[in-house]
Amino acid sequence: MNVHRTRATAARVLRQLRHDRRSIALMLLVPCLMLFLLRYVFDGSPRTFDSIGAALLGIFPLITMFLVTSIATLRERTSGTLERLLAMPMAKADLIAGYALAFGAVAVVQSALATGLALWALGLDVVGSAWLLLLVALLDALLGTALGLFVSAFAASEFQAVQFMPAVIFPQLLLCGLFAPRTEMQPVLEAVSQVLPMSYAVDGMNEVLRHPEVTDAFLRDVGVVAGCALLVLALGAATLRRRTA
Numbered sequence: 027m028n029v030h031r032t033r034a035t036a037a038r039v040l041r042q043l044r045h046d047r048r049s050i051a052l053m054l055l056v057p058c059l060m061l062f063l064l065r066y067v068f069d070g071s072p073r074t075f076d077s078i079g080a081a082l083l084g085i086f087p088l089i090t091m092f093l094v095t096s097i098a099t100l101r102e103r104t105s106g107t108l109e110r111l112l113a114m115p116m117a118k119a120d121l122i123a124g125y126a127l128a129f130g131a132v133a134v135v136q137s138a139l140a141t142g143l144a145l146w147a148l149g150l151d152v153v154g155s156a157w158l159l160l161l162v163a164l165l166d167a168l169l170g171t172a173l174g175l176f177v178s179a180f181a182a183s184e185f186q187a188v189q190f191m192p193a194v195i196f197p198q199l200l201l202c203g204l205f206a207p208r209t210e211m212q213p214v215l216e217a218v219s220q221v222l223p224m225s226y227a228v229d230g231m232n233e234v235l236r237h238p239e240v241t242d243a244f245l246r247d248v249g250v251v252a253g254c255a256l257l258v259l260a261l262g263a264a265t266l267r268r269r270t271a
Contacts, residue, residue: 036124037128081228084166085202093191095174096173100183101184119166121264197222
């Protein structure tokens with residue numbers, strides 16, 4: 027992988043995003059808006075917001091980064107930009123790493139905004155460090171970026187890219203432990219949830235919510251989320267196509 031080409035790709039993607047106000051709003055403002063609405067949906071029950079707010083602080087960035095990254099990458103391929111780039115002396119790994127770096131930079135801002143809003147404006151009560159909460163939120167956003175880059179290789183249109191959301195995101199959302207403890211699920215579903223990265227994203231947030239110190243379970247959770255993100259990025263580089271058939 028060439029560092030100069032990776033940085034050049036990231037800079038180009040960021041320049042394009044700067045002129046796409048709708049994508050910027052989706053990535054930066056929508057997670058904050060969802061957390062704001064959630065806080066006042068449970069206005070009469072602050073403890074309910076505390077119990078699920080931390081988990082959703084990781085889920086919302088994951089979903090928005092998945093949507094924006096999958097659509098933006100597919101747009102590059104359908105417009106012919108990707109084919110022209112790969113005709114140059116640029117490896118697929120350079121391109122994928124550049125996209126990941128660009129969207130990762132956006133993910134840092136997104137996670138910082140959402141975490142700051144939840145903790146200092148909406149009064150989310152967590153026992154652990156705010157920095158640990160931010161770390162998990164960032165890793166979740168990076169996982170969403172990696173998943174978006176990966177599934178874009180299998181979509182022929184932006185509409186198809188959106189259609190991957192029910193297949194990739196919704197099952198994880200249902201089985202991650204947000205709606206019911208995973209240990210209380212039907213055994214087959216519990217076993218499936220054990221291999222889904224969003225389950226560990228939610229578990230990591232809950233560890234920060236309940237424990238003042240860094241626990242072994244927290245280290246396991248962030249390690250799994252980070253490892254899944256790297257694995258999916260590698261798969262994305264392996265399956266990247268120059269153009270949509």
